Amino acid sequence: MQEQRGQVVERGTGVAVWRQIEAALLRDIRERHYAAGERIPNETELAERFGCNRHTVRRALGVLEREGLLRVEQGRGTFVQEHAIAYSVGKRTRFSQNLSGQGRSGRIELLRASELPATPELAQALELAPGTPLLQLLTLGHAGAGSGGQDAAAPRAINLARHSFEAARFAGLDALLRETGSITQALQHFGVKDYTRGQTRVMAAMPDAEAARLLAQPRSRPVLLVDSVNRCSEQGRVFQHTLAQFSGDWVQLVFEP
Template sequence: MGEGGDIRVTALRRGEGLAAWRQIADGLEAEIRTGALAAGAQLPTEAALAARFGVNRHTVRRALAVLAERGLVRATQGRGTFVEAPRLAYPIGPRTRFSEIVSRAGREAWGDLIASAEVAAEAEIAADLGLPPGAPVLDLLTLHRADGTPISTARTCLPLPRFAGFDRAYAALGSITRAYAAFGVSDYTRLSTRIGARLAAAEEAARLDLAPGRVLISLASVNADAAGTRIQATRGLFVADRVELVVEG
């Protein structure tokens, strides 16, 4: 089912009351479930799939949309459609480290800095960090990937002036843990995590390579350094179809 070579023809069942797009979606799902289409594999183009099934591209597009809603594929702007990897088990415990969790699963972890700014902390963030409202914090917007697939996006706030320049360290190192080490923080622990869920807004869906309206898991967390000083308040959004949260005792 690659881009090259002869196009395999798959006959659809006609006159049985089952829509062509559903037959295509079910057939491709079966190939994903059996491993004929492996995790991370790129699907053929809409034109190639239309030729394979003897339908128009609109029918193929609807079938792919259904697979995206099922969490089986993701469409990436300008690159094509890819098979989603199995869900990543993501433990939530005293030492929650994205890079370590992803690496233990045999996948490559990286974080992208989307934006950063020095801002006055609003009341909720200030309370999480044990600061007075309006205290200066460094506000980071980040995107976290496993083998290039977006897993989560987050807004992270750190107290200033202690972490002035942390955004540059994160951009260079691709990891909160490695950036902390550059600031002399060798260890930190999770004080609290609040878990919720909501639908992805259009901007979030685009950032995470999602169909709009897909479910996101929301995590509001607070971390402290080895001395117990609060150093990080994060509002994270995880793609529900790509992670399985495991709350550790």
């Protein structure tokens, strides 16, 4: 029997050490010794605490991660998983409003902007002729992570989205988005005062390398793929197509009636 910082690890009992470590960390989480969103000690520190090697600790952490109790962020560490963000999908879906209603901050980061001709699929979605020049914006949506723990206040990426607009009508939208950090605010410059969701399709998919890196999740973990179009409330015509990848660990999609 060994005791490390008040933690007992027993050997020769028939219960594997990594199982005992898993149980001890689970107890710490349930008793809120580590709060939701808080970073836990690293493998070296835990190995010292339990008097074992890092491989044994890593095995215990892997189980807790697969069970959705911990998350690993590349370059930052291992954190207690927070509850998923309930992201509302309805007639009027707004990124920042969705988050502010839950006491979280929201910000859209423009990663890149490009022009390309409309593929037959995008042309159909936007009700345009194939080949029509489109402005495509790749954005990363950040959410404030809540109030638990020292590291919990740091925003994290929850979705990666490709937005397509008719280039001639929305020239300069990318600059306005960089300035405002909000697509809704940027669209007002073009006379789009209000808009509604025309259609939404949701499926599960595996992220590509870029999405996994930007969302800080393994490529082996699925994302929620949301394909949607928005219509201008005044004119009734489709003006935006979005294909978004939401982190399945962080987001629950809630559909309003």
